[in-house]
Amino acid sequence: MSxxxxxxxxxxxxxxxxxxxxxxxxxxxxxxxxxxxGLAAAAVLLTSACSGTANKPxxxxxxxxxxxxTPAPAGAVDSFxxxxxxxPTSIDYAYSFDYPPNQILANVCESLLRWDxxxxxxxxxxxxxxxxxxTTWVYxxxxxxxxxxxxxxxxxxxxxxxxxxxxxxxxxxxxxxxRNVTSVDRTGAMExxxxxxxxxxxxxxxxxxxxxxxxxxxxxxKAGKNYGNPQTGVNCTGPFSFASWTSGQSLTLKRFDxxxxxxxxxxxxxxxxxxxxxxxxxxxAFQSGEVDGGWMVPPNAYAGLRASQAGTLYFGRNTxxxxxxxxxxxxxxxxPRVRRALLMAIDRKGIVKAGAGGVGEVADSLTTDNLWGDAxxxxxxxxxxxLPAYPYDPAKAKALAAExxxxxxxxxxATSPLDSQTTxxxxxxxxxxxxxxxxxxxxxxxxxxxxxxFTDPAAREGIDLxxxxxxxxxxxxxxxxxxxxxxxxxxxxxWSEPQFDAAxxxxxxxxxxxxxxxxxxxxxAVAMRDLPWLPLYTQPVSVFxxxxxxxxxxxxxxxxxxxxxxxxxxx
Numbered sequence: 169m170s171x172x173x174x175x176x177x178x179x180x181x182x183x184x185x186x187x188x189x190x191x192x193x194x195x196x197x198x199x200x201x202x203x204x205x206g207l208a209a210a211a212v213l214l215t216s217a218c219s220g221t222a223n224k225p226x227x228x229x230x231x232x233x234x235x236x237x238t239p240a241p242a243g244a245v246d247s248f249x250x251x252x253x254x255x256p257t258s259i260d261y262a263y264s265f266d267y268p269p270n271q272i273l274a275n276v277c278e279s280l281l282r283w284d285x286x287x288x289x290x291x292x293x294x295x296x297x298x299x300x301x302x303t304t305w306v307y308x309x310x311x312x313x314x315x316x317x318x319x320x321x322x323x324x325x326x327x328x329x330x331x332x333x334x335x336x337x338x339x340x341x342x343x344x345x346x347r348n349v350t351s352v353d354r355t356g357a358m359e360x361x362x363x364x365x366x367x368x369x370x371x372x373x374x375x376x377x378x379x380x381x382x383x384x385x386x387x388x389x390k391a392g393k394n395y396g397n398p399q400t401g402v403n404c405t406g407p408f409s410f411a412s413w414t415s416g417q418s419l420t421l422k423r424f425d426x427x428x429x430x431x432x433x434x435x436x437x438x439x440x441x442x443x444x445x446x447x448x449x450x451x452x453a454f455q456s457g458e459v460d461g462g463w464m465v466p467p468n469a470y471a472g473l474r475a476s477q478a479g480t481l482y483f484g485r486n487t488x489x490x491x492x493x494x495x496x497x498x499x500x501x502x503x504p505r506v507r508r509a510l511l512m513a514i515d516r517k518g519i520v521k522a523g524a525g526g527v528g529e530v531a532d533s534l535t536t537d538n539l540w541g542d543a544x545x546x547x548x549x550x551x552x553x554x555l556p557a558y559p560y561d562p563a564k565a566k567a568l569a570a571e572x573x574x575x576x577x578x579x580x581x582a583t584s585p586l587d588s589q590t591t592x593x594x595x596x597x598x599x600x601x602x603x604x605x606x607x608x609x610x611x612x613x614x615x616x617x618x619x620x621x622f623t624d625p626a627a628r629e630g631i632d633l634x635x636x637x638x639x640x641x642x643x644x645x646x647x648x649x650x651x652x653x654x655x656x657x658x659x660x661x662x663w664s665e666p667q668f669d670a671a672x673x674x675x676x677x678x679x680x681x682x683x684x685x686x687x688x689x690x691x692x693a694v695a696m697r698d699l700p701w702l703p704l705y706t707q708p709v710s711v712f713x714x715x716x717x718x719x720x721x722x723x724x725x726x727x728x729x730x731x732x733x734x735x736x737x738x739x
Contacts, residue, residue, distance in 0.1 A: 230470075230521075230525065230526030230527050232483050232527045232708065233483065234483055234484055234485065234708055234722075235482045235483060235484055235722050236285070236286070236484070236721065236722075237285075237721050238480070238482055238713060238718050238719060238720050238721070238722070239718045239719070239738070239739075240718070240719060241435055241717070241718055241719040241734075241735065241736025241737055241738065241739075242736070242737050242738060242739030243435075243736060243737045243739075244435045244436065244437070244736055244737060245435065245436045245437075245716065245717060245735070245736050245737040246436070246437050246438065247436055247437055247438035247439065247440065248436055248438075248439060248440075248460040248461070248714075248716065248717050248735060249439075249440045249441075249442055249458070249459040249460050250439060250440070250441050250442070250459060250460065250461055250462055250732070251441075251442055251444045251450045251453060251454075251459045251461070251462035252267075252268045252271065252272070252441050252442070252443055252444070252462070253267070253268065253443075253444065253445060253447070253450065253464060254266075254267075254268045254443065254445060254615075255268065255415070255416065255419075255443040256268045256269035256272065256419075257269075258396040258397060259272060259273050259276070259396045259401070259402055259410075259419075260395050260396025260397075260402070261273060261277055261342075261378050261381035261383070261396075261402075262332055262333065262338050262339075262340035262341065262342065262396075263340070263341055263396070264341075264378055264396075265341040265342070265378070267463070267464060267727065268443075270378065270727040270728065271463060271726055271727055271731075272419060272421070272441055273378070273381075273402070274406075274726065274727060274728050274729055274730055274731065274732075275406055275407060275408045275421060275434075275439065275730045275731070275732040275733060276402055276404050276406045276408050276409065276410055276421060277381045277382070277383065277402055277404035277405070277406055278292055278293050278381070278382060278404060278405050278406050278730075279292055279293065279375055279376055279377060279378070279379075279380030279381050279382065279728065280292060280293050280294040280297075280307055280326065280375045280376075280380040280382065281294060281297075281372070281375045281376035281380055282376055282728075282729065283376040283377055283641075283642070283643075283725045283728045283729060284725060284729060285484070285485070285721035285722075285723035285725045285726075285729060285731075286485070286723070286725075287485060287487070287538060287541070287643045287723070287724075287725060288643070289373060289376045289643070291310075292310075292376070293309065293310050293313060293321065293326070293382050293405065294307040294308060294309060294310065294375075295308050295309070295310040295311075296308045297372070299372070299679075302364075302367035302679065303363060303364040303365070303366060303367060304361060304362070304363055304364070305361070305362045305364075305371065305372055306355070306359060306360075306361045306362075307326070307359065307360045307361075307362070308358060308359055309321065309322070309323050309326055309358040309359065309360060310358075310428070311358060312428060313405050313428045314405065314426050314428065315384045315387070315403050315404060315405055316403050316404060316405070316409035316410070316424055317384065317387070317403050318426070319384060319386065321382070321405060322358070322385075323354040323356070323357065323358050323359060323360050324354060324385050325382055325383070325384055325385045326354075326360045326382055327352050327353065327354050327360055327385075328383075328385035328388055328389075329381060329382045329383050329385070329388070330346075330352045330360070330362070330380075330382075331352050332388065333345070333346045333379060334346050334349060334352070342374075342378055342379040344650075344657065345370065345371060345374035345379040346371075346379065348364045348365050348366055348368040348371065349362055349363070349364055349365075349371070350363050350364065350365050351363045366677065367676075367677045367678075367679065368676055368677075369644075369646070369675070369676055369677065369678055369679050369684055370642060370644060370646055370647070370650070370676060373642040373643070373644060374641065374642055376642065376728065377641040377642065377727075377728045378641070378728065381404070382404070382405065383395075383402060383403065383404055384403050384404075387402070387403040398413035398414075398415050398419075399413075401413065405427075405428070406424065406427070406730055406733075407423065407424055407427045407429070407432050407433060407434040407730050407732075407733035408421035408422060408423060408424055408434055408439060408730075408732065408733070409421065409422055409423075409424045411438070416443065417442065417443065418440055418441060418442045418443065419440075419441045419443075420438060420439070420440045420441070421438065421439045421440075421441075421732070422437065422438050423436065423437050423438065432730050432733045432734070433733065434730075434732070434733040435719065435733065435734065435735060435736030435737075436717075436732065436733075436735055436736065439732050442459055444459070444462075447466035447468075447469070447586075447587045447588075448466075450462060450465075450466065451465075451466060451469040451472070451473070454469075454473060454476070454478060454479060454712050454714065455472075455473075455476055455478050456478070457478060457714060457715075457716075459714070460479075460713070460714040460716055460717050461479065461711065461712050461713045461714050461717060461720075461735075462711070462712055463709065463710070463711050463726060464709075464710060465481060465710040465711065465712050466587055466588075466589070467523065467524045467525030467527065467589055467707075467710075468525060468587075468588050468589070469525075470525035470526075470527060470710070471525070473712055477715070478714060478715060479712055479713050479714035479715050480712070480713055480715075481710065481711075481712050482710070482711050482712075482713065482720075482722045483527065483708035483709065483710055483722060484708055484709040484710075484711065484721070484722025484723045484724075485538060485708070485709065485722070485723040485724060485725075486536065486639070486706065486707065486708050486709045486723075486724045487535070487536050487538065487539055487639050487640040487643075487724050488536070488637050488638060488639040488706065488707065488709075488724065489531050489533075489534055489535065489536060489637075489638055489648075489703050489704070489705070489706050490524075490531070490593065490635065490636075490637050490703075490704040490705050490706070490707070491531075491534060491635070491636050491637075491638055491701040491702060491703050491704060492593075492597055492633045492634070492635055492701065492702040492704065493633065493634050493635070493636050493660050493661070493701050494507060494632065494633060494660075494661045494663070494699070494700055494701060494702065495582075495621070495628045495631045495632060495633065495634055495660045495661050496628070496630070496631060496632045496661060497661045497662065497663060497700075499577070499578075499579060499632055500572075500574035500577040500579060500606060500632075501579060501632050501633070503572045503574065504697075504698050504699060505568050505569070505571060505572040506568075506569055506572050506574050506604070506606075507698070507699040507700075507702065508556075508558060508565075508568060508699060509565040509566070509568040509569040509572070509604045510565070510569075510597075510600055510601060510604060510606075510702065511558045511565075511699060511702045511703075512558045512559065512560065512561050512562070512564060512565035512568070513560075513561075513562045513565035513566070513600035513601070513603045513604050514560070514596060514597055514600040514702070514704065515560055515596055515599075515600070516530040516531075516560065516704050516705055517530055517560065518596065519592060519593055519596050519704060519705060520705050520707075522592050523588070523589045523592035523593050523596070524589065524705060524707045527707055527708065527710075528705045528706055528707035528708070529705060529706050529707075530704075530705050531703035531704060531705050531706050532552060532555055532557065532696075532703070533551075533555060533692055533695075533696055533703060534638070534648050534649070534692070534695060534696070534701060534703050535640070535645040535648045535649075535692065536706050538643070539640060539643055539644060539645045539647075539648075540645060540685065540688075541643060542643070542644075542681045542684070542685065543681065543682075543684075543685030543688075543689075544681065544682050544685060547682065547685045547686060547689055548685075550689070551689055551692070554689065554693050555692070555693060555696050556693075556696055556697055562600075562603045562604075565600075565603065565604050566603060566604045566605060568604075569604035569605050569606070570605060574605065574606060575605035575606075576605065576606075576607060577606055577607065578606070578607045578608075578609055579601055579606050579607070579608050579609070579632040579633065580608075580609050580610075580611050580630055580631050580632050580633075581594055581597055581598055581601070581608055581609070581610050581611065581631075581632065581633045581634070582611045582612075582613060582618065582621060582631045582633070582634040583610060583611070583612050583613075583618070583634070583635065584612060584613055584614060584615050584617075584618035585612055586615055586618075590635060593635055593704065594610055594635065595610075597633065598610055611631065618634070621634050621660075622636070622658075622660070628660060633702075636701075638651075638701075639724055639727075641727070641728070644688075645688045645691075645692060646672065646675050646676065646684075646688055646691075649668075649671075649672055649675070649688065649691040649692060649695060650672055650676065652668065652672075652695060652700055652701070653668070653669050653672050654669050659700070661700055663698070663700035665694055665698055667690075667694050668691055668694040668695060668698075671687050671688075671690040671691035671694065672687070672691050674687035674690075675687035675688045675691060708722075709722050709723060709724050709726070710722075711726075713735075713738075715738060716737065716738055717735050717736065717737065717738055718735070718736070718737075718738040718739075719734040719735045719736050720732075720734060720735055721734065
């Protein structure tokens, strides 16, 4: 789900969001000038890479290269340290729906299927699977796999792990992918069958992400509510095992020598994740060598890190779109003309330059192009042509808002001072609101309170707009659009459009790629017409690797793929 994306599931679980960060409107204007002045120099700052695709700059944005795979390691490394911008509250897979817990858990626990860095899906703990009827999935469990405590993986472990997402007592954030599941049963010595109430084209795809995580049934029963906490940790089958967790400081994994997959056997003996909330502290730690790397590099540090001798900055595949969520449709933003006007008044190119370090592109929908890989060419070709466009045009936007009669009305924009990117975006949106005659009020709250906007309707009372960086957990636009169906957990503004709901239902039921893509495209067109969320821009995944290490594959799949296992010593 991109769904659960803010990491959360909809009808039942929270999705992910994740603020990226930055600073003030006035500063935005200054940074925009600075960015423009630096374009000529930036154009030559192509990130070095082993393999990848160069992105040519447009409208003054900075050139960058998408890297598929960083240089192969020359050998093993005893250990490396990795920065994480926040400490997880748990590494229980049922509650892991955000960047910090998922990037750790991806190396410890495995799913039935695997979401690979190229965004394809492959067998994992399920050696094979079939779909004998539209409502039946049968998984053959891989033999010879051991948990970190030495016990062997069985079909009973798979049943217990998957059923947990169905249990209301668990309240899994991944309940949404299981909404059509009626039963999970062992149907053979190493076979598990999942039965659905109706065809669901996304269910099997979600088993390559956290919803498909497999844990020892005995461990789940023994740990109970303590499962996944700092004292108990987890006991899974991944290339690293849980070693220790010092609250407020770090979490350490150690290599699992009995790991079953030789292709992903860990090259490092240990990985230490250190919790560094302050972006400047993280960047300084990169520069000094205090930590060896980290995902989600602060964009305002791109230039400095590209020039640094301390390591290399890479960019990779992403499925994230920065969006302003319209959380209140009872106020002036309830009129779709006002939402369209606001989007046209936002200087999104300016945000990319000033807020995203010039690395990104203005978004023309709520999903990224790489989610449409299974769509037939004729449908992909028509996607953009059929979408309404919202070019930057403050004058036209102001006229449209005036037509809606909302001049002088107040809107509240929630934000949190996480970093300069967040602040720049918020200030730019406020500036756009002012330009169309609204009276914006910025409500800055703590990071903890901001997170509750995605989980607690009461926290959204009085909030008209808030920012999210919404990523999908499967390679399917439906992960995003399913989140906006009527009644969906992540439909934060309670937007409802029967044509959209019907299109999403058809997409969910359609296994045929053409039918699936056609229904998805219709849902996307309706969403972009009504704009329940305002798409701002897309940007690649960023990762910094210090001069001691190499081997990672830059991709949003790092949230579910054992990326740390591929990191070894740089030659």
